Structures are given as C-alpha cells and as structure tokens.
C-alpha cells in the first residue's frame with residue numbers, strides 16, 4: 001500500500017525538474033545541509049551553522065526576522081494596492097472605498113495597514129531586544145547605528161503612508177506632523193532664527209520655500225503633497241530601506257553572527 | 263516600612279473609592295502628573311525586584327493588566343475612546359512590550375543569580391555549540407512567519423481598516439492627532455514649543471540612540487541578558503523607552519481629548535471643556551512675584567519695574583541687553599544646568615564615570631542625560647508652579 005506512494009515520492013524527489021529547482025534535493029545529510037544553504041539565494045542570507053544560544057527563540061524573539069517578514073508582507077500587499085489606487089485628490093478616497101467594497105477578498109488594505117502598525121511595534125521591540133542583550137557592544141556598534149536608521153525609515157514609511165487614504169484621519173494627522181516642520185530652527189518659516197537668514201532685508205526662508213514646503217510640496221496639504229508622499233512611500237523610502245537592510249544583514253554576518261557571551 | 267506604606271496607600275485608595283466612586287478616583291489618578299509619577303516609581307522599583315520577574319509574578323501582572331482593561335471596557339466612555347479602529351496597535355503594544363519586558367528581565371535576573379553562584383550566564387552553556395541552520399533555524403523562522411500570517415489575516419478579517427469622511431481642509435477635527443507612534447512627541451507640545459518638541463528633541467533622540475554604543479563603554483553584558491552587569495544602561499534606556507516614550511503614547515491616545523485636554527478613562531470627551539491655563543514665565547516669577555514685593559518692602563524703585571520690555575528687533579543690541587536683564591535667572595539656570603553641572607559632576611559624583619569615558623564621550627553622554635532629564639523636569643515645573651518658559655524672548659522660547 002505504501003510502496004507506490006514511496007515510489008512516487010522518490011520519483012518526484014529525483015526527477016529532473018525537482019533537481020533543477022532545488023539543486024541538492026532533500027537536505028538529509030550534513031553535506032546537503034551545507035549545500036542547500038549555499039545554493040539558495042534566500043537561504044544564503046544565513047550561514048550554514050549558528051551558535052546554539054543564538055537560535056533560541058527566547059534570545060532573539062525572532063523580532064528582527066519578523067520585522068523583515070512584515071516588510072515583505074507590506075511590499076506584497078502594497079503592490080496589490082497599487083493596482084487599484086490612484087494618488088490624486090479626485091480618486092484617492094473613492095479608490096479606498098472601492099478597494100473595500102468592490103475588490104474580491106478585499107482585505108488587502110487591512111493587511112497592509114495592520115502589518116504596518118505591527119512592523120513599527122516589531123522594530124521597536126527588536127531594538128529593545130538588541131539593547132537588553134547588549135548586542136550593540138563591539139564589534140556590532142555600527143550595525144546598531146544602521147538599525148537606528150532603519151527605525152527612522154520605518155517611522156517615515158508609516159507616516160507617508162498615513163496620508164494616502166485621503167480621509168479626515170489622514171490629512172489631519174499629517175497636518176499635525178508637518179506643522180512641526182514649520183518650527184524647524186532656521187529652516188522653518190515659523191522657527192526660531194529663520195528671520196536671521198536674509199539678504200539685504202529680503203528673507204530667505206518663508207512659507208513657500210521652508211522645511212514644511214519641502215515636505216508638502218506646497219504651502220498647504222494638497223494634491224501635490226499626495227503625489228509627493230505617494231512617491232516617497234512607494235518608491236524612494238522602500239528603496240532606501242532595502243539598501244540599509246542589505247547592509248544590516250551583511251553586517252550581522254561580518255560581525256560574527258548573532259551575539260553571544262564571550 | 264514599605265509594607266506599612268503600601269497598606270496605607272491601599273486603605274486610602276479603597277476609602278476614596280467608597281466615598282467618591284471607583285471610576286472618579288481612577289479618573290483622578292489618571293491625570294498626567296499623578297499617573298506619570300506613579301508609573302515611574304512603580305516601574306523603576308519593579309526593575310530591581312526579582313520576584314516580580316518570575317513566572318508567577320508576570321502571570322499575575324499580565325492577568326492583572328488584561329482583567330483591568332477588560333473590566334474597564336465595560337464602561338461605555340472608555341470603550342468608545344479605546345476601541346477606535348486605529349487604536350488596535352495600542353493594545354498590541356501594551357501587551358507585547360509588557361510580555362517581552364518580562365522575557366528579558368526574567369532572563370536577566372536569572373543570569374544575575376547564576377553569576378552570583380559563580381555560574382556563567384545561561385547563554386554561555388550553548389554558545390560554544392553550533393546548530394544547523396537547516397533545519398533548526400529555518401523551521402523556527404518558518405513557524406514564526408506562519409503564525410504572523412495567521413495573526414494578520416484574522417486581525418484583518420475582524421477589524422476593518424479605518425476610513426473616515428473624505429479629506430476636508432475646512433473642517434478641523436478636535437482633537438487632531440498625529441499617528442499613534444508620534445503621540446509622545448505631540449504630548450511634549452504641552453510642555454515645549456514646537457521647535458523643541460517637533461524638531462530638536464526628536465533629532466536628539468535619534469542622535470542619542472546612535473550614540474549609545476559609543477558612550478556605553480562597559481565591556482560586560484555583551485551577548486547575554488543581565489541587569490546587574492549594566493544597571494545604569496538598562497535603567498536609562500528603559501526609563502526612556504517605557505516611562506517616557508511608551509507612557510506618553512498611551513497617554514496621548516487614550517487620555518487626551520478635545521483641545522488636547524486631559525480626560526479620565528471614564529470621562530466623556532466634551533469638546534466644550536475649558537481648562538484655564540494661567541501658566542507664567544520664569545521672568546514673571548522673578549520680576550513680578552519676587553522682586554516687586556521686595557522692592558515694595560524696602561522701598562527700592564528699581565526692583566519695582568516689573569518685567570522689562572524687550573523689543574522684537576534683534577539688530578538692535580539694546581534689545582539683547584534688555585533680554586539679558588529680563589531673563590537673567592533663566593540664563594543662569596540653563597547655563598548652570600548644561601555647562602557648569604557637567605563639570606561639577608565630573609569632579610564629584612561622576613568622577614569614575616568621567617575617567618572611564620574620557621572628555622569627549624563624557625561630554626556627549628552627560629549632554630544626552632541632561633536633555634533626557636530636562637523633559638520630566640519641565641513637566642514637573644509645569645505641574646507644580648505652572649511654569650511656562652524658563653527662558654522667554656521675542657525670538658525663541660524654552
């Protein structure tokens with residue numbers, strides 16, 4: 001009874017197709033366990049063996065790995081949302097309604113939003129874990145610095161995404177946030193020291209060229225802001241984050257893998 | 263001593279609850295000045311207590327949090343304020359951070375005990391062994407991903423993403439709130455001007471975080487959980503992370519209503535609530551509240567001049583002199599705090615610290631500590647003597 005099944009399994013495992021995809025087959029020997037890690041571009045992020053203390057769930061909480069996983073979920077759901085969403089004042093809001101009501105299995109917006117919140121929490125949690133294990137100490141100092149950049153990027157990604165539904169919640173949250181930019185010392189029109197920057201009585205910093213204007217692309221939140229935040233949210237910030245993540249992961253390996261007691 | 267104090271506090275709480283009603287007492291205790299103080303004291307005290315971080319301690323604490331929240335949710339005002347769809351992350355944050363604070367402190371105290379018994383930290387037992395990434399690590403990661411996929415799908419099916427009325431620049435909601443993770447900064451706007459709360463303090467937080475590995479020169483506690491080996495570092499970080507950043511996020515989300523006024527957990531958000539703000543500047547306290555009566559008593563006219571007027575034209579050096587006169591105490595205090603105090607500390611209390619860090623690192627570290635401390639200092643000055651600005655000028659206020 002079992003023999004035909006076993007034969008089938010064997011045939012599948014040893015077929016040309018399986019071998020061509022997985023190169024080494026089922027990793028049931030140490031040699032194959034090494035080869036699968038080296039031969040697969042995704043798994044290759046990992047070494048072939050790691051410190052036993054570092055794999056324990058209660059040491060890392062998998063928080064860094066899950067931050068990355070949530071980033072991947074956000075990329076996937078984000079691309080799906082981009083199929084339906086148009087970043088203009090006329091369409092943004094109605095597209096949101098349509099995504100909820102017309103698109104089959106319409107939870108992509110939910111997935112994207114909740115994963116975004118979860119990622120902010122997860123990244124803060126990961127930072128807390130790294131702190132509590134003292135993993136920022138030599139030789140990992142610089143990777144901590146890169147981590148802080150990733151934390152800021154996570155906040156910025158979430159913040160720029162907040163505007164896109166173009167509802168009351170969105171524009172007023174961004175108003176509160178971007179009003180702060182107006183108060184930037186020297187570079188914000190309402191900030192301390194901005195009057196000092198002038199040439200012959202003509203002010204250099206005013207409401208149509210200050211830090212807030214740079215953020216919004218205009219004096220008030222409007223269509224151009226939506227466009228600007230869309231580009232930041234969907235293209236520039238993810239690209240920058242990917243570069244920093246690549247460095248972050250590379251450095252984990254180069255700094256000797258997950259930290260552990262000397 | 264502690265027991266007597268706790269018993270007295272409990273007795274006071276119960277009699278107040280009987281007399282005024284439990285909800286009213288909790289509404290009263292939630293006020294920032296009280297809840298912040300209580301939380302800070304309990305949190306810092308708890309970090310040192312081993313029994314708190316055992317399984318039983320945490321089971322009790324987590325059940326306590328869950329039950330309290332659950333019972334409080336029976337109140338319709340609290341439920342209304344807390345159950346807004348975009349507040350879901352706050353729940354996640356409270357439970358997650360409490361749980362993982364336990365996970366880390368439990369292991370830290372456990373390792374401390376082991377090291378007192380001359381054993382190496384738990385991690386050391388296996389840190390010289392190696393494990394195959396395939397299958398051990400890959401499977402852990404795989405299971406974590408599956409669990410989180412399920413969590414996200416269920417969460418998305420149960421709670422719809424919020425979508426309010428279409429954007430309308432003419433209709434300002436009250437309160438207007440930033441996204442939840444920035445509510446700590448928005449809360450700081452109560453105590454600081456926007457250039458501080460919105461720009462300078464966040465920049466210093468980011469810079470300060472990046473500086474941590476370079477100013478913490480303690481070689482111990484690298485790669486294992488421990489509290490004893492790095493008390494100062496853990497205390498500082500946890501106070502910043504839990505007592506300030508997270509507490510203020512929760513405060514800003516749940517307890518700040520229209521006009522950014524305080525509303526107790528069981529209070530209805532009344533948009534017409536008016537809170538009289540009669541905050542005063544330090545210069546007014548000096549020139550009106552102090553020097554004027556003295557001048558009156560001693561009959562010295564110069565002391566009775568009131569707060570000197572400073573014109574807005576910064577190109578006129580006269581205005582700078584007047585500002586110097588008007589704000590002399592604020593300037594002296596701030597100068598002392600940021601410039602003299604570090605030097606005094608380096609020579610006295612923090613002598614060892616200074617010697618270990620050296621001049622450059624010490625300067626950065628002490629600056630960051632002082633900036634971190636000025637936040638609660640200003641909050642308490644507001645709560646006690648209604649202080650608005652330590653230094654006020656036509657151009658910049660602090």
Ligand code: HEM
Pocket residue numbers: 060062063064065066067068071123126127130133135136140143144145146147148150151154245248252257258259
């Ligand atoms: C998008 C955000 C981030 C991602 C995707 C990420 C990812 C990771 C991953 C997968 C690891 C491996 C160990 C683990 O899972 O804990 C790791 C380690 C590390 N991360 Fe992050 N991280 C992020 C943000 C941060 C932040 C905010 C910090 C600190 C401020 C940080 C500092 C570090 C350090 C120092 C290590 C080495 C820890 C050790 O060796 O034990 N990372 N990160």
